[in-house]
Amino acid sequence: MAATQRMTVAQALIHFLANQYTVDGDHRERTIPGVFGIFGHGNVAGIGQALKQVNVDSPALMPYYQARNEQAMVHQSVGYARMHRRLATFASTASVGPGATNMLTGAALATTNRLPALLLPSDTFATRVADPVLQQLEQPHDIGLTVNDAFRPLSKFFDRVQRPEQLYSIALGAMRVLLDPADTGAVTIALPEDVQAETLDVPTAFLEEREWYLRRPLPERLPLARAIEALRDARRPLIVAGGGVLYSGAETVLQAFAEKTGIPVATTQAGGGALAWDHPQYLGGIGATGTTAANRLAAEADLIIGIGTRYSDFTTASRTVFQNAGVRFVNINVAPFDAYKHGTQLPVVADAREALDELLAHTDGVAVTADYARLITREKAEWDAAVDAAFxxxxxxxxxxxxxxxxxxxxxxxxxxxxxxxxxxxxxxxxxxxxxxxxxxxxxxxxxxxxxxxxxxxxxxxxxxxxxxxxxxxxxxxxxxxxxxxxxxxxxxxxxxxxxxxxxxxxGYASIGHLSETVGSERFGTLYRHYDPQAQNFQNDLPxxxxxxxxxxxxxxxxxxxxxxxxxxxxxxxxxxxxxxxxxxxxxxxxSDPRIYGPDGGGWWDVPVAEVSTLPSTRAARAEYETLRAAQRPLLGEEHAQ
Missing domain, CATH: 3.40.50.970 (Thiamin diphosphate (ThDP)-binding fold, Pyr/PP domains)
Structure with a gap:
């Protein structure tokens, strides 16, 4: 008969999390190095008691850290996860009702950024013996609905432990998604407050150390061959490096590939750091907040090699930055959802580092022309001078x-x-x-x-x-x-x-104030000013x-x-x-003076302007908007084949 240990659900979960390890090659670290928590009636007797017991019996097993805001707990987890290249993150526990819903913004942030965060919101009684409990949401059309159901669309994994025996499969399923490079994000295990305190005979195997080996999918042979062929045919290629480069630890091979081929590199916000700023092939940020160097070359590029990017509207400048009629996209991404964006016929579903290793080994003789190399050098020098002047x-x-x-x-x-x-x-x-x-x-x-x-x-x-x-x-x-x-x-x-x-x-709000001007709203509602009761606004000069x-x-x-x-x-x-x-x-x-702006990088962001207005400023903004919007392209990746 298998060995077991009598524990509460909360105690079993804490011990389980304390023994999970991420393995990436020769690197091994704890997946969940600690728990952030704010306690209320929903978790103080469950997760709270379990953390206290661990703190007394074995303090290093699962450290507990205080926070002052439930949303902030998740933000801390995300910051930690990015520094550890998605190999580790924290768990966050909150009480029923407002404590749980305060984490919703953090959940959305984690999932949108594709960064892991483990959320343990408490839930109302599974037995409904105390119904409605304090802070319980009641909906007549669905009595079983709780505020925790709001986590469903914000999480990459969601489940609720309705019975103690469900803990095993739920905990293992949560860990699988938490460490999945393609599907990671907010992982939510809802814990009814009564179930947290219930006991079960926990198999020793569930509590033992478990290693999760990070998946690094290799590129398939035929997609890789098509990508290499496109590289050989390209005359003005450009690399767009996203966060996936950093999460896979691919910055070194990216640099080697750029140096071997001479292909310039631009980065998304998440990709900042993929190449050092002073590297000869680095053009800076791309898109709506990008540099003139990156955006000018992007406009003429006939091949975009997107590595670990999800192509947000800021990266594509709302689909205006890539203007070459025959532009093609080689999209290297561990997530098929991103690899197939822009209707590309050249997706490479693979880990960024593994794919770059293959490209580096199979692109002998691939190099940009001397004219293109001179253009890269000239555009980079021009932008570097603009930054010097701005500083x-x-x-x-x-x-x-x-x-x-x-x-x-x-x-x-x-x-x-x-x-x-x-x-x-x-x-x-x-x-x-x-x-x-x-x-x-x-x-x-x-x-x-x-x-x-x-x-x-x-x-x-x-x-x-x-x-x-x-x-x-x-x-x-x-x-x-x-x-x-x-x-x-x-x-x-x-x-x-x-x-x-x-x-x-x-x-006030410097960014939205400026944006308000560009859409003809004249910084309305963006200044921190005393209320003017006669004008009924905050637009005066009294800070x-x-x-x-x-x-x-x-x-x-x-x-x-x-x-x-x-x-x-x-x-x-x-x-x-x-x-x-x-x-x-x-x-x-x-x-600071919020009306002093940085140098213009030539990017655009699509923020619709009212089609009709009595305000001259809005009418003028609409006219400019229609002109700029004319540069938008569907980016279906088909033009080259027509």
Whole structure:
């Protein structure tokens, strides 16, 4: 008879998670190194009790970490997962009702970014013995519906443990999806609060160490051959490197392939770091927030080699960046869903590193022409000069965001990690930040979630520390995003985790303010101003007396305020260096002029403008929109065959 151990469902789940390991070649690490948790009546007697018991009996088995916001727990998990190239992530436990639903935004973010996060939301009584329980959602048309069902469309895996015996298959199924390179994202196991505390005889085999070997699919012979043939026929090829390059650890072979063939490389937001900024073949970001170098070459490219990219609208500049009538797409992706995008007839469903290894071995003699090589060099030099000019201090009392980025860049080390997610900063960073390390650029731009930055930065720092790295994590955030979610500064203080937060005070929403102008809405609702009761709007010139430096200081974090003035940029540089020399977290506050923009990279983003309006600004914006929209193409990958 198989050996068993009497445990609660929650105890069994915690012990199971503590013994899961990811294996990638010679590398082996714990898949779930810890649990974030905020407790309520739904989980305090289940997962909470199990974590307490482990903490007493064997503290290292499954460490528990506090958080201040359930959404932020998931953001930390995602930040950690990206730093570990999707090999590990945290679990997050929340109570019934509002605690669970607070994680919904985090779930959507994880799934959209294709990054693993394990969610353990508590659920209402499976027995319905106490019905309705506190915080229970009741729907007359479906009594069994709970708030946790909202996780279904946001998760790559969802199940509910209705009976203790279901735990085994659910836990194993969750782990399979969590570590699937094609299907990973939010993985949700809903745990009714009564079932968490129920007991079962758990087989010892379920609790023993289990290794999950990462799948690295090899490219099939015929698709690879067609891709190689397309490469040999191309005259102006361009590589678009996405996050899949980094998740598969393919940056070294990508560099070798680019150097062998001379093919230039542009990166998506998730692909930042796939090639160092000063590499001769690197053109910078592509698309709506891309560089002139990348976008000009993309417009004329006859072959796009997309590696690990999902081709978001920002990457394709809303399908305007690829203008060559005969452009073809070789899409290398571990996920068939992405490999077949743009109607390509040249999909390569494979791990990025494995596919690049094969291309490197089978493309002898493939090289760009001398004219194309000179064009690459010229466009890169022109853009690098534009960045240098954007970084140059202006001497203004309130500097623009580009020179603020330049000051942070100059004071940072090559291995430091820049963290961002929303507002105007992602666009400027994509164009301007000079990435020097494969893991040095962390911009969450698939979901672009306001409030991600500080929590995500903590996750990034945890990931670095777990790898034995003391690299600094620099979180850049605007005041709008900071106000959305800043409570995890308390977590940094409580655990002594060092991050550097650079808050750019715009007194409103800089990005949407600019976008509002381009669509003819005149920055309506984007300024932080006193309410004007007569005009019934917030469009006046009276900024709010909000002191965000004082707010941060109240959390117990070190604060440096950069005063407005001609020397603000120099002061910012000194502040960054002071923060880097410290062992504590530091919050740096600087005022900026949100109307000073970075250099134009020639990209476009499709945001529809009202077809009719009484506003002259909207009518003018509509006319320009129709002109720009005319450049959109279906990108069906068929033109070359006609």
């Amino acid at each position: 140059a201090p202006s001497g203004l009392d309130r500097p623009g965001q580009p020179e603020i980025i330049g000051a942070v860049q100059a004071a940072s080390d090559p291995t430091d990690v820049i963290v961002q997610a929303a507002g105007s900063l992602p666009g400027d960073l994509h164009k301007l930040w000079r990435v020097r390390d494969p893991l040095g650029y962390h911009v969450e731009y698939a979901f672009s979630c306001m409030g991600y930055e500080i929590a995500g930065g903590l996750g990034v720092k945890r990931g670095a520390l777990a790898d034995g790295s003391d690299r600094d994590v620099i979180v850049m955030v605007g005041d709008g995003s900071y106000l959305m979610l800043n409570s995890e500064l308390v977590t940094a203080v409580a655990e002594g985790i060092k991050i550097i937060v650079v808050l750019i005070q715009n007194h 709010l007396p909000v002191d965000l430096a004082m707010n941060a200081r109240s959390y117990g974090i070190d604060v440096i305020e950069v005063e407005p003035g001609a020397g603000a940029i120099d002061d910012l540089g000194r502040a960054i260096r002071t923060a880097k020399a410290s062992t504590r977290s530091t919050f740096i506050h600087i005022n």
